[in-house]
């Protein structure tokens with residue numbers, strides 16, 4: 399079987415989703431840890447130091463590139479799967495089982511993912527774009543990401559959008575985490591409880607950390 | 622068990638043939654014994670329809686003891702009705718209450734076109750099976766049962782997978798109309814046995830290719846199939862299918 403046949407098969411498509419999903423899961427660990435540095439409450443000194451370090455490290459820039467490729471694959475493949483799977487039932491049921499046979503968030507990955515995509519556009523245009531422009535245009539000097547965060551999170555609608563984004567992310571991760579393992583064929587009574595618990599713990603911790611950031615700035619918990 | 626008689630309002634999908642667009646029709650099912658099976662309830666109703674000179678409701682059935690997988694009905698939003706691990710023929714009327722409205726629909730999937738009323742064409746499953754769900758042997762005398770040593774755990778897992786009756790409830794219950802649970806059961810039952818090793822890799826590739834060709838969706842691990850499967854085939858079979866597929870791809 400050729401690689402093309404493999405990656406266009408129903409199982410291959412899921413592999414793409416799982417592998418890119420896991421790389422995004424790993425990225426979120428780094429992202430939330432570095433952003434968590436703002437809670438040192440040292441006027442962003444530690445945070446800015448690491449943010450500067452990451453954006454000036456060629457290995458990290460390479461990883462960032464890989465991440466973007468993965469992200470775009472995840473988005474395109476996900477949207478395509480959503481549309482293709484939907485088309486497999488042209489006449490819908492009059493009565494549906496609701497949550498009796500599956501969890502609502504596991505059925506709503508396309509919707510949650512689309513919400514995340516919208517959030518991502520807002521998010522990247524807020525912080526990532528500005529950082530890159532200043533990095534390439536002005537050689538970064540004088541760019542203070544901490545200050546930018548602080549300013550952005552003074553605006554109520556921005557805070558609300560971020561909180562909604564984080565909520566969508568949390569449900570997306572709770573299904574995505576264990577689903578990725580299942581797709582990769584890792585399913586055994588020995589590991590299943592660990593994967594399930596780890597997935598929920600990971601999703602809650604990461605999302606709580608992210609949710610705290612806009613809140614902390616808005617309510618002035620950190621100066 | 623207390624014997625009772627109940628009356629039901631039935632909303633049944635009627636469709637003349639594959640080309641017809643179909644519609645719901647309401648019927649009254651009266652004096653239904655709670656000890657009847659769901660199919661027997663339909664028999665009573667059909668008897669009445671025939672006596673009145675109407676076209677009886679077409680539905681699939683054969684064994685009526687939960688082993689043939691024919692009795693495909695989506696009852697009140699659930700494949701094979703509200704009971705777990707049960708086919709429609711094994712669903713008893715005591716699962717319903719007097720005066721309840723019960724909506725009965727055929728399996729809905731592009732790969733399972735409706736032929737008439739509640740009857741769908743499940744031959745896509747046959748073609749998946751024909752693509753690799755067998756072991757090629759040059760026939761001769763049957764071997765002695767103990768000639769091939771098999772690990773007990775493997776034999777049990779294989780048997781659990783072989784319980785699949787090809788009913789299609791997994792497809793009907795899945796929001797993606799995916800046939801992964803069925804295909805994974807058929808792949809697993811051979812992958813775990815020594816007899817299945819010779820064709821292990823080509824089997825999984827061919828069966829998945831056929832599954833995709835038939836127009837079933839891709840699995841998103843919602844678990845609805847496992848929840849609705851009358852034989853309670855486990856999702857771990859789908860994980861095994863994924864492993865088998867990856868392994869075949871890596872080495873063929």
Ligand code: SF4
Pocket residue numbers: 690784785786787788789790791792802803806846849850851852853854
């Ligand atoms: S896996 Fe279960 S639901 Fe699917 S065809 Fe087999 S017995 Fe029916």
Ligand code: FES
Pocket residue numbers: 681682683684685686687688689690691692708709710711
């Ligand atoms: S009629 Fe055979 S399983 Fe129901």
